[in-house]
Amino acid sequence: MNAKFDDGAVGLTAVVSVQGGLDATNAALFEAHCKKRLASLAQKSLVIDLRAANFLSSAGLRSILILGKHVKAAGGRLAICGLQGVVRETFVISGFLDLFPVAETLEQAAGLAGGGPPPPGAATPPGHR
Amino acid sequence: MIPPPLDNAPEALYRQERAFLLNLGLALAFTIPAVIVAAFSGSLLLFSDLLDHAQELINGVLGWNILRAIRKGRTQGFDYGTGKLQTLGGVVGTGVYVAALLFMAAMAIRHLVYPAALDQTYTAAGALLQLTGFSVDYWLWQRNRRLAREAFSPVMETLWRANRADALSCLAVLAGLGLTLALRRYPWSVYVDPACALAFVTYAGLSFLPVLREGIGEMLDKTLREDLQLRIDRHLAQNYDGYAGFHGVRSRRSAGRIFIEIALSFPPGQTVAEAVQTSERLRRGIESDIPGSEVRVVLMPAEPDPAS
Numbered sequence: 001m002n003a004k005f006d007d008g009a010v011g012l013t014a015v016v017s018v019q020g021g022l023d024a025t026n027a028a029l030f031e032a033h034c035k036k037r038l039a040s041l042a043q044k045s046l047v048i049d050l051r052a053a054n055f056l057s058s059a060g061l062r063s064i065l066i067l068g069k070h071v072k073a074a075g076g077r078l079a080i081c082g083l084q085g086v087v088r089e090t091f092v093i094s095g096f097l098d099l100f101p102v103a104e105t106l107e108q109a110a111g112l113a114g115g116g117p118p119p120p121g122a123a124t125p126p127g128h129r
Numbered sequence: 130m131i132p133p134p135l136d137n138a139p140e141a142l143y144r145q146e147r148a149f150l151l152n153l154g155l156a157l158a159f160t161i162p163a164v165i166v167a168a169f170s171g172s173l174l175l176f177s178d179l180l181d182h183a184q185e186l187i188n189g190v191l192g193w194n195i196l197r198a199i200r201k202g203r204t205q206g207f208d209y210g211t212g213k214l215q216t217l218g219g220v221v222g223t224g225v226y227v228a229a230l231l232f233m234a235a236m237a238i239r240h241l242v243y244p245a246a247l248d249q250t251y252t253a254a255g256a257l258l259q260l261t262g263f264s265v266d267y268w269l270w271q272r273n274r275r276l277a278r279e280a281f282s283p284v285m286e287t288l289w290r291a292n293r294a295d296a297l298s299c300l301a302v303l304a305g306l307g308l309t310l311a312l313r314r315y316p317w318s319v320y321v322d323p324a325c326a327l328a329f330v331t332y333a334g335l336s337f338l339p340v341l342r343e344g345i346g347e348m349l350d351k352t353l354r355e356d357l358q359l360r361i362d363r364h365l366a367q368n369y370d371g372y373a374g375f376h377g378v379r380s381r382r383s384a385g386r387i388f389i390e391i392a393l394s395f396p397p398g399q400t401v402a403e404a405v406q407t408s409e410r411l412r413r414g415i416e417s418d419i420p421g422s423e424v425r426v427v428l429m430p431a432e433p434d435p436a437s
Binding site: 057059065066068073090094 | 358359367372374375376377378
């Protein structure tokens, strides 16, 4: 599946945006890309921007899980930005919606990932880790 | 320290490796006389059986190679023992096997159109060889099934089921040869051998199609339907706090069972009891959610701190 990963940053938080679908063909690539991005910026927290993602398979979810643990091990936090449509549905079915804080905008997501107080309007699921 | 899974314990791996080598050695020992009787008897049924011998040899080498890789620790990267290359080898081998079956089917049809008499002495020798083959395969079937149960292992599961298939195939060939010899006084008996050979290769071909499909699915990580994969993910999410690192999931289908391996690491400060509790909860949850599945949690070294 075709996907494009774009790098960005909001303040001290690294952002990786996904355009297209995340599945078995590119999940490992995405994981490596995010880890490299974190290492290059020497940052601990990460926002995965899924606003332009149109598909997410179980393999894609697992790459997010791996990244969640990776970020946590470094003392940072992982937040998700822009869940919608079938991608949101996949998050709901798999129970991933409870794992990571989810926000609608990058700024809100960066606030959640940065560990600071969540900006107004950000959706923090109860008991997210 | 949590003990390694039973089939990955060095002693168990040696035992399994020896079982594969024994299989391989016996398959080799039978191949030479099988070629001789097939060539001199002119029996297509015996020729078709040679394909089975070849497949047995290939599977033996592949299985032994997989176990050797596991024992030598080349699976630290969590590639489920076999790895894609070995699966590819298996699929290519299977493709060659199916092509050979098609060739044998064409030969059988040709012999039905232009029948030829068989050499009775070598055909009888072939029957005797099949009887011996059945005895040996039956013994291996029982022995390897016991080994597979002692050390839960998908590889050994596959081996004993292959032994059972070989034993039954020997019986089928033996029945065909017996029929040819028993009916030899009738002029139409010349059709018995090619007809049996055609039935044999058709059955072998049909029973191999799922294997080929499964192998290709495995290479594309499609051994499990996506809804089942998502169920695994749900259990991983439910137990998220119980493990420190997640390294992947590998699944494999074998003989109607689904073998799932989940690679996790646990924080150094965690007690063994806590780690076992998480692994057990994950295993029980997935096994009850996915019918026919057998789940194993593989322990991986904890990820080094990315910050350090």
